[in-house]
Amino acid sequence: MELPDLAPLWLTLRLAGITMALLLVIGTPIAWWLAHSQSRLKPVIEALTALPLVLPPTVLGFYLLVMLSPKSLIGGAWLDLTGTTLTFSFLGLVVGSAIYSLPFTVQPLQAAFEGLGRGPLEAAAMLRAGPIDRFRTVVLPLSARGFLTAAVLSFAHTLGEFGVVLMLGGNIPGKTKVISIAIYEQVETINYADAHVLSAGLLLFSFLVLLFVYTVNRRFPVSVG
């Protein structure tokens, strides 16, 4: 048996990895703000970050397509600036995936920060630790489980993404043809053998990632709360 083209798999892993990294950078301050703010804006931001949980991916993909297209404000500015389009490009997929998976980063982190409370931070401040020092030496280690959960969920959620990609990225080999699209295409062309290989590969890979994470999580020395 000949192996199907594995490029969609690598593209998917790259997309999920980059999205995860981006989301940890963006999601941490959002989650921190949500965990500590008493602003009246808080429920608004909370609702906005949770929206991707309830919206059909096609709705999200549709609006992103409209917003990022070269004729729109953002897409046009991007085109002027870089000479490339955001739609039907890998970068566009990263933007879409990040929005699509945002709640899977923000919610575990917010829960971790809320569980931590102000106590350890105040204690660190009383030991002469400044804000960045406190975050690095107290928040990070004591929220490690939250970060692990956020990273895994956003990675895994991006792996399985289909609707947003289809709307926003189309099916360009090597650029936007991720594994879920490739499988869909194989099934459409009644090429069940290749669909099986890709599906089983994704299934096994996802299982191994989750197994690894839960094993590590269980052995984690720190328990908080």
Next chain:
Amino acid sequence: MLQVDVTLGFDEFALAVRHDFALSGVTAIFGRSGSGKSTLLRVIAGLETRAEGRVVMAGEVWQDQNRQIAPERRGVGYVFQDTRLFPHLSVRGNLDYALKRARGLGGPRFDDVVQALDLGALLARRPTALSGGEKQRVAIARALLTAPKILLMDEPLAALDDARKAEILPYLERLRDAGGVPILYVSHSLAEVSRLARHIVVLQAGRVMRADTAEAVLSDPEAVPMFDRREAGAIIAARVGAQEADGLTRLETSAGPLFLPRAGAAIGSSLRIRIHAQDVMLARARPEGLSALNILPAIVTEVRLGEGSDALVQLRMGDDLILARITRRSARVMALAPGAEVFAILKSVAVAQADVGTATAQA
């Protein structure tokens, strides 16, 4: 001197404190729960960013109308009631955390602090593997290692049972007597305050009701309603005179000798003695044929009729002032008034001093 003039409003309570704290020894901030003691401490530490007013520590402005110095830049050591040790670090890791950030600030040496608080055997342990008393000792050591200009202690013993309290108090007394760092000590326990404090600031509903030396506050009949009546009592100074053959220790006070079951302190050492107001009986003539050992002459300085059937009598006994709680009827029958000469019969006397623990003499 620590000058504080701050306000901080909450939904059902407002803190409005204006007081200059003397920076010598232990100043107790005393009050019932909800009186604002802990909040005041947090304002001084800079943890309540909504607080308004001025905080000036030994000439250094920590807060005024224009700015608040961040808590980590004030140089306060803070001992929380719930210790707040870092669970992801060992005891040594917790202590190092403080030490690393206080380099070059002339704080105490690691080994000295570890020795003073007996932490040598605990260094490798995790905070979760420590008893309540051990945790609190680590928390105190950690605060000392930050080389603080002032040590703020928020009910450090409140979460401990009596045995654990007795275990920690000698460490606090040694800390006080070493005289390095001034301490603000929040407590609602008159026993702790009597034992440790040189000055007492009484808070009620967010305001300073009374502030003076411990001796003055504790012997003031006016102040008694702020305390638990059964707990009210004055403190007087004494010196260990002799250990007598029948097991009693003779203590010299300004009014004469007192006798206690062997207090265990070295001859010549100074003690602080606590005399509960309800343990003092009064007689107009020196009583005869009474089992009580400790009977001293005194002069009435004030009589204050309290709620119900109570009367509080302040007495001068030598150079010291003590309180007696008797009934209004007795005060009337005995015609007690300022200047009256009486004899104070001390039914029990509690001693509190470093490495003595607390001994109580029953008559």
